[in-house]
Amino acid sequence: MSSDKYDAFLIHFNGTNYSAWAFHFEIFVKGKDLWGHIDSRKLALDKDIDQDxxxxxxxxxxxxxxxxxxxxxxxxxxxxxxxxxAAEMWNHLKKLYSHHNTACRF
Structure with missing residues (x-):
């Protein structure tokens, strides 16, 4: 039985809680052993070389x-x-919201 149906996000991004949301999301994705998609360690394979x-x-x-x-x-x-x-989405959100939250913490 897959645990995916029990996965839940306790923190939902609302535009003002980027730091907490990003921390939670990073741990979640690392727990699935898929963080390489976000940090570009796991790039897409060339479709012409390896379609599968x-x-x-x-x-x-x-x-x-x-x-x-x-x-x-x-x-x-x-x-x-x-x-x-996923990396493009992550980087976009990080660019828009990580600086905002840093300024708000001080």
Whole structure:
């Protein structure tokens, strides 16, 4: 039995809690052994060389993107539509919100 149906995000991103949300999300994804998709250690395989490997990578990356979207309030979701990978989504959110939270802490 897969534990995925029991996975829950206790912290939902709301635009003001980036640091706590990012910390929680990072631990969650690392626990699934998929952080390489975010930090670019696990890049997509070339579709022309390894179609099966590329397809498997896409499925895992889409799962991370779904977790990302599922862990935030709905008003942020459409802003992520242009991004095609989990790393692109993560980097976009980090760029927009990590500095904001740093300033608020002081």
């Amino acid at each position: 490997g590329h397809a498997k990578w896409e499925v895992k990356d889409a799962q991370i993107m779904a977790w990302n979207i599922g862990s935030m309030e709905s008003n942020f979701i459409l802003n992520l539509r242009p991004f095609k990978t």
